[in-house]
Each structure stands twice: as C-alpha cells, then as structure tokens.
Amino acid sequence: MRALLFALAFLASVAAVTPSANAQTLQSVLQDNAEAVAKPARRTVEAVLAALSAAQLEGVPEFLESWRDRNLWQRNADGLFFVAAEADGGLVLTDLDTGAESRAENTRDFSQIRPNAGVRRVIDAALVQFLLSDPDLNRRLAALDAISRDPAEDQLEPLRASIDGEGNSTVLARKQQLERQLTALYDADPAARITAIEALSGDLSVEVRGILSRILSARDAVAAAIPEGVNVAATLTPGEDFDMATAYARLVDADLAPATVQPADVNAALIARIAEGSVAGVPVATLNTEAARVAAYRTLVAAGEVPPFITPDEREAAIAAHVFYQAYNEPNAEVTAAAEDAQAAIATRLAAGQAADLTLDALSLASIYFLAAVGLAITFGVMGVINMAHGEFIMMGAYTGYVVQLFVPDYTLSILIALPLAFAVTFGAGVAMERLVIRWLYHRPLETLLATFGISIALQQLAKNIFGTQARPLTSPDWLAGAWVINDVVQISYIRIAIFFLALIFLGLILFILKRTRLGLEVRAVTQNPGMAASMGINPDRINMLTFGLGSGIAGIAGVAIGLYAKVTSEMGSDYIVQSFMTVVVGGVGNVWGTLAGATMIGFTQKGIEWFNPSNTLAAQTFMILFVILFIQFRPKGIVALRGRAAGD
C-alpha cells in the first residue's frame, strides 16, 4: 500500500514536470526503462509506472494487462518489447505502438517477461488507477463495475485518488458510492467503517446487501471454551440448532473427538477380513442385515483389531465438554454490530419492497388473465355458450400480429395495425363460427363444448401446418422494451404496464358497450328473454352473432397483447383456456365485474402461492386450481353472483 502511494505521488510529480510528451511512443518509454521492465522488481516497477503515466499514451492499460499476465516478450537481438502469444511452436507478435502482427518461428530468440506476484499486485493497482482515470467514460464505468463485482482491499486507495479529478457527475456519484462500500469493507479505521456502514443502511441494492453479508460472514467453530478476541456471532446449542450427530461430526472434524465408526467403515473392515467365507467366525452369507454386520464388527472390536463404536454416553460427554459457536470473520465487534443494524434496517425495507413487487406481479398476471378471459365473459358469461376454441382465437390474434410484422417492419406501426386487424380477423371467425355451428346448438350446451373443441383442434393443427411448430416472435416496439425500475427490488416491465392499461381500457369499453349502447341493451334483453326481446323487434339471431363476434374479437386483441410478452405458438391458446374458464366461473358468470374480481383473485392467489415456493410455478398452478375447486364449493355462483331473475336457471 505504501509503495502504491509512493507511485501515485511520483506519478503526479512527473506529470507536473512533463506536461506533454507526445513525441514519445510506448516502445520508447519502455526502452528508456528497459532494465526495469525486463526484470521487474517491486522497487523498480514504480519508476516505470510513473514514466508511463507521465507520457500520457494510449494503450497503457492494455500494455499493463499484458505485462501482468506474462504476455510481454523481449527480443534478445535488439531488446524491443512485444506483446506475444505462443502459437504452433512459434510466437505471434503484436507491435506495441502500431498493433501490427507478425510471426516469429523461434521462441528462443525472445525472452518472456515474468513479473513476480508482488510486482503483479503493484501493476494491478496501477491498472485500476489508469482505468479509473481513463479519458473514455465507458472504460471508467467498466472499471467501476469490475470493482463492484469483485471488491478488493487494494482498490480503495486508487479509487479515492481518482475521485478528485472526476469530471462526469454520473461517474463521480458511482465512484463515491463504491468508495463508501469499499470503506465499509476495508478501511483501516473502524470508526470510518462504521460511518460508511451506517450510510449504506438506506440502500436496497444487491451490491450493498452483498457487502453487508460479506462483513457479517461467519464460520462455525467449536472449542473447549470460546477463545479471547473472537468476535462471536452466536452460541449454538446442540440438539436445538442442529442435531447431536452433526454436533459430534463437527467435533470429529475439529480433531476434538475420535471418529465414529460409520456403516461404510464397518463394511470395509468386514470385507478386509473375509477369510474362507467367514469373518470373525461368522459366515459371510448371514451378514445380510445391519444388525448382523454390527455384531460381527463387535467381535472384531473385542479381538482388538478395529476401533470400537462410540457409545451414546461418550458422545454426549464429548459434546457437553465443548462450546459450539459462530464467529464473525471480521474481528471488530463494533463493525459487525453496525452491519447487523444496517442489515436489519435493509431487511425491513426489503420485505416492503418485495411485497410491492409481488403486488405488481400479481396485478400484471391478473390483467393477463382478465384479458384472456374477458372475451369468454361475454360469450360464456352473457350468452352461456361454452367456447373451447376461445384459446385458438387468442392464438389467431397473436399470429395476425406476427403476420403484420412480416409486412410492416416498423414495430410501433405494426402493433397499431395489428390490434384492429386482429379484432377484425377474430370477429369474422367468431361470427362465422356462430352462424355455422353454435346457433344450431343453443339448446345443447354440452354439445357446444364438444363441437367447439373440434374446431379448436382443427384450428390448432391448421396453425401448425401454416406456421410450423416453432415459436414465432411478436416483437414489441422499443418504447415498450425496457422495465420501469423503482429500485433493485421493485421493477416491472413496460409491456406488463401496457397490458395492465389495456385490460383497464377493455373493462371500460365492455362496460360501456353493455350498459350504455343500443347493442348492449339488446344483448342484455336477448340474454334475459330471447322470446320477449324478439317480440319487441329485436332480432335475436343478429344480436347473438354480434355478441359472439365481439367476444371473439376481444380474444384476438388479447392474443396480440399476450403474444408481445410470451412467444406465439399454435398451442398458446390451450395454455389459457382452462384458466380463463376458471376466471369466469370464479368471478361469477354473466358479469364483467365478476370477471375482473375472478382474474384479480386468481392472479393474486397464484402469485401468493409462488411466494411461498418461488422455484416451483407448477406447484403454484396446481394449488391455485385446487383452491378454485374448493372456492366453488362455497360460492357456486362465483364472487359476484347475479340475484333474482337475471340469475336464470
């Protein structure tokens, strides 16, 4: 560290004396210090670094890396230096100044320069310094990222030294942030560390959490008594914090107790002593139970051939005679206490952040379910038609988006075209299906299910035949690509926000159509009593057709939205169909608000279950479905149940 400070001071002074030395090249600087470069020692290397710094040349960091990594070679004939790599028995040489490559067949004409570990550390520190003051902004940021990935003690001084000269405010902020973190980890003065740790306690980032857990890293230890000067994290009680077998195993590991005899040891001892089909007078064939083997082993123990078993009493006594504890690797108790406090403060905020993140996730899942199900809420909920091909309408919408993107390369424009086009395509498909199939089956709902299932498999296979089995991309425009990052814990992609708003828009639109328009009035009339509606001059056929088309068209738009964040495949519809029906049934059939409630409940339930077992989303889905099945037991008509005559039946 002192050597480094010396180097920095030297570097600064030389820089002041020779402000500009543009006539120099890297090679010439090195030739001036040829002896020190070729046979680097900790004392001499600093002069070279100072000279390099003074010359203000490009390519110095790369040169330092090569030097450190032993990729620097000197030509014996004229003493020139090259960056070289061994290849095919020869060397590929790179000129230091021009970067021109040449090839040398005989490695013996060159000597490799091998700085020792001490020199390499000095070079490393200088390298950090060089990179941190590099004129290129991106390289400075890259150097800072490298430090943050792998913080080390000797980076602290170069980092501090580079802060003063920093001109860019972003980089400066980042440098100060890292400086605080490194101070918390490595400063020689405990008071400075504690101050830095306290300053970190408001930061939720993964980086800071990593730094704190690094400070608080502890090792398990066992001793007859806790030695002086150890910073104890916790004293552990065998039998409570871990079982007795583990406790004894730790004693054995610490060489504080004789090793237990494991079943494998018993087997090995027995196998080693097999003679003429028996061990210790016991025939081998009878050793087919644990008990028999143990008995045979005891015979060997009695003969003094093998170590005895440890009795439970011996084990208890050995464990009781020792203290099990966790010791911080950090010796200073005040520092660890401050870190504990900071960690606790962060944990509280972290929990709040994660809860917020989970809520956002659940909201976004709920809006996807809502979008997928809201078309069904109309066809199934309002008309009572069970449409198993609804998922395939979603898929058709997504493929429409894909085809539009094939022809319109501008992603924003293509999405704007795709949304109404998807509506038109699936509206048409829905109307055709209603006219050709469903209207014959209004009085046979179970058969509607089967007929629409037939359409569903036909459409799915048709999509497979046309578009192939591999997933097709539906690319979102750039302004939807990123994520809204609130902090390191809470973030949500713009796509999901867009889907959320799309769901809201649809909710409003459908409510408006059903409640405020002539069509909606007629739909509700036909739903409640087709005969009466017909006698009032409403054409039920036309209304059924339009309603079904509307529900299908919304599925098409949902398909574009879903395709934007998931891949478009011919099977994407079947992924949503069961959940969509669940959503409608749970929410309450015949009510758009119910669908909203159902989607919200299912979305939140699923995310809530995932929260307990984040690694297993399949389990979350399983339990969510079980939950829905049970829920229907208690509210068979769904969350928002229609009452009175509208409930039908």
Place this chain on the structure above:
Amino acid sequence: MERSFVARNPSVLWFLLALSIFTIVVTILSEALGLGLMSTSFLKTLGKTLCLCLVAVAMDVVWGYCGILSLGHFAFFGIGGYAVGMWLMYARTEGIVLTSLASAPLPPTPEEVTSAIGTQIFGVVGSSEFPAIWAFSDSLILQLLAVVLVPGLLALVFGWLAFRSRVTGVYLSILTQAMTLALSLYFFQNDTGLRGNNGLSGLQNIPGLESVSQATISLWFFWASALALGLGYVLFAWLVSGKLGSVIRAIRDNEARVRFLGYHVEGYKLFVFTVTAMVAGIAGALYYPQAGIINPAEIAPVASIYLAVWVAIGGRGRLYGAIIGAALVSLMSSWFTGGSAPDINLGIYVVKWTDWWLVLLGLTFVAVTLFFPKGIGGLFDRLVRNPDGGAR
C-alpha cells in the same frame, strides 16, 4: 333375473359373441400361438384399443346415461396406469439391483437394496429417496388395489364436493377439467415423486416373466384386456338395464324432477361417477404395460376431451356405440398419424395425413355433433328400430 336381463338386452350377447370371435381370430393370427401373420406391435395396438374401449364404455355410462360430461375420466385411467407402473418399475429395478449387488463381497442388507433401487429410479429427477407415495410399491397386491381405490377415492371426494354444491352441466365439465389440469401439473413436478415429465418407463417388461417373449406377454395382455372389456360391458349393461339405469337416465333428462320424486340424486350420481372412475383405473392398469411408458402428458386435459369425442362419435347412450367410437377413432388416429396412410397429391399441394388428420378429425367432430347427434350408433337404431334406444 339374469335370464331376463339377457333377454332384455340381446345386444350384450351379440357383443360378447363378437368380442370372443375377435379374440380367437387375433389369437390365431398372433406370433406367439398362431400363424404369426400379425406383428407383436399391432397386437399391442389392438390390446390397447380394447382398454380404450373399456374406458369409453365407462365414459358412456357417466355421460351418455347419467348426463355428467366428465372431462376427468382419462385422468383416472392414467392414475390406474401409474399405480400398476409403480409396482412394475419397482419390482423390475429390484431384480436388476439384486443381480448387480450379488457380486458384492457382503450379501446386501435390505437398506442397501432399497437405497440402490431409489437411486436407480429417482436418479433422473436428482433424488434417491423413496417418496411417501411409493410406500407400497413393493407389493403387487396393494398396488393393484390402488389401481381401483385411488381413482375411486379421488372420484368419491371430488364428486361429493361437486354434486353436493349442485354444480351441474358445463360448470361441472369445467370443474372436472380443472381437476385434470391440476392433476397433470402435479404429476409434472419432479418433487411429486413420480419422476416428473420422465414418467414411468420400461413397463412392458414384466418382473418374474423375463424368460417369456414379448409376443407371448402381449397376447396375455390382449386376453386380459378382452376379458376386462367383456366383464366391464356386462357389468355396465346390467347396471343401466335395472332400476338404477332408469333413475340415472331420468337424472340426465330432468334432474330437478327426479329430486322432487324423492330420489337422492347426488347419491346416484356419486355412485356412477365413482364406479366408472374405478373401471377407468382398471383399463389404465391394463393399457400402460402394453404401451410401455406413461408420463403426465397422457393425462393432460385434452386426453379426457378426446375420450368424450370418441363416445360422441360412436353414439352416446349405447354401450356398443362407445366401443365403436373408441375403436374406430383411436385406430384411425394411429393409422393416419403413424405415417402409413398414403398422401394425397392434389397437383399444387400434397396433403400429408400426419398434418391434416387432426383438422379432418376436428371438422368431422363438428359435423357429427351437428348432423348426427346420436353418432354412429344412431345408424344402428335406424336399422334395428330399437324403441328403447338411448339418448336424446
């Protein structure tokens, strides 16, 4: 009683006769005992088809006679397969493990054998522990009981919950479909203990029968499947021809009226739902040793819908209709998707049946639903003019 039952149902005798003749013909053509004109793989396909017919008959009773469109009976079928598969896999692995441990210097202890079997079976999902549901996998008797009891119990609990809260019609269908989806997702998980999406494999090798050729084993399974189908057919024909049959048909036609007449509708429905689930389990237990492998994709919701498709195409409300539908559609499916059907060259476009069969099937299905709601069985009605014939 028995005589009047047969007298009232001549179709049962006809069916049994046809099944016997079919079995004898297949036996004569088989490789193991007969002329060897029929390959073992085709024999297996026929045996599997008989099992599918059995589950279709069960489906027909629950849907065509009782009006419950269950989209979960293929899941019960799969559970039956898993139950017998667990024993097959355990016993066969035990044999392999015992052989490999026989050369060890010490004779293996029971613990060593169990742990070696666990490593063999569950290595693919990164585990070596036996999950709790494998507790009885070493006992053939208990696993065979599980073939019947697990689907039965599941159907009983689920049916009790569903029927009790008066979930009917399409809602019940959606609920059963949700149950099937939950079940298949559950089986897909690695930590369920059923080897996740690897499923159970090597089921065609029957432990203890290593010396018997696959041709012979396939024939035995074919006979067993034929026997099970015959017995199942007679059982269900007897059930639906008696008073119970009348009540469940009445429930199908007007549930509320039957309830007002004082019948305990939920009890009848639960009985039918559970018994058919048990039969579906038996069919699965016979099917999967012939298929050789079972994985969770087999019990995906779509499989249960296909089951309904077969019954609808064959003709609901007639037991033989279900058999015709299941046999016809499943055999045609395997023929068309197996690549052996000739492609049709239209000049500008070659119709490959592997690509277009599902489209054709789907559209056929729509057409059958629209124009022949009675299915193929309805055609028989026109010929026979059976006044007692089946569903609406």
